[in-house]
Amino acid sequence: MKQSLNLKLSQQLTLTPQLKQSLRLLQLPSLELEQEIQQALDANPLLERTDSDGLDNASPPSEDIPVETHTDTKDPTPTDKSFEIPNPELVDSSAERDDNWQEAFESRRVNNTSSSSGQTDTEFTQFVSKQESLFEHLDWQIQMTTLSDKDKLIASTLLRCMDEEGYLNAELSEICDMFSDDLEVEEDEINAVLSLIKTLEPIGVGARDLSERLTILLDQYPLDTPGLSLAKTIADQHLALVGTRNLAKLKKSLNVSDTTLSTSLSLITQLNPRVGAEFKSDNQNYIIPDVHVKKVNDTWMAQINPDNQVKLRLNKTYSDMLKSDIDKEGSDFIQQNMLEAKMFIKGLMSRYDTLLLVSEAIVERQQGFFEHGVEAMQPMVLQDIAEQLEMHESTISRATAGKYLLSPRGVFELKYFFSSALNSTDGTASSSTAIRSLIKKMVDAESKAKPLSDNKIAKELEHQGHIVARRTVAKYRESMQIAPSSQRKSLV
Known part of the structure; x- marks a missing residue:
């Protein structure tokens, strides 16, 4: 094989670490950005907040925050009588306790890092309210009844055979086999306890299918309710026709008039078969709008949400150490963290600037939407905003993904305003x-x-x-x- 040398010219785009970080911060949603900022604050001692939230960070004083300092090594003696110790003999002057107070405090504080990974160092979670499950709600009612211990055991077994919507997913014969022979549980006993469960709140639990659940719910109406008997027949035998909206075949099968059928169907459509919905845990994600839109002088304007804009700065105490006589290891540590802090602050500011530019361009093109509503929405694609701002389409995509806009018409994701x-x-x-x-x-x-x-x-x-x-x-x-x-x- 013959070897040779060739000279080739090519262009290649290389992303610097600073550009990579800027793009990463740009595409993060608000909640994830807050976590990213907190991690940076925890990892870099030269970073600190300039807003009120910075009080949570135990950082050395900086030039923007006036802090009263004491040059005297002795503790200042208060002149107010309220500071005097009433019983000095009760105070333990042990040096060991004085030295370990911070360790004792740290062992009891909430560790944010471990909490985010599912681990906690305190019992704080015991004070947080917990959503009651459907099983817990039914089991509490059963324990309040006068059932025998055997029937309560049967009831508990039945509850464990239900899904989260309260449907029974096992046959009585299968449930009977779950008990030991010593208990001598019969299917009639299981059926009797099941009948009791069907009377518990919420009404409808214990049904085997939707048809049976609707029948149970219809039983709660007074007997003289118009159309009740026909409604039970429809729920029991013709529910499939109702689901497909084949009303002509349903009316022919029942041989009833439109008015009679309409009355019975009205009873069924008013029912709510999802009896377990209120017991499901609410894990909704809360949206923090990144942009506010307000009308100024008959023109809709966009601005960054000030409550969602974090301001960071370099810690002056640590940066001033470079001017003093410190060893090389300490100097290298401060310089490296200072470089990373500057890159992070610049990337964060770039995020806010880009987000504001993109939001202003969107609001400028969609004035009709904010004034008249959805029907006045103008067609707009990523390329339109990219050409207007002289940016790449991928940058516009990152700036709009997971970012939300708050206006008098509601909260919308920025991507909502793009349409063909x-x-x-x-x-x-x-x-x-x-x-x-x-x-x-x-x-x-x-x-x-x-x-x-x-x-x-x-x-x-x-x-x-x-x-x-x-x-x-x-x-x-x-x-x-x-x-x-x-x-x-x-x-x-």
């Missing part, structure tokens, strides 16, 4: 988001007896000046989780 363009009869472009809003508005206003088909919606949009194909209407309808017209039909 559709043709219109007057030659202008329509936003796909505005078209979705129009479709939903039509469906909400349609007749339940004669819902609009996708083809009729497309024709109505064309009458309003929007050229939208039937397949596009179907795609938008499905994205909004709106059922087809055949399943939206109702007599109620």
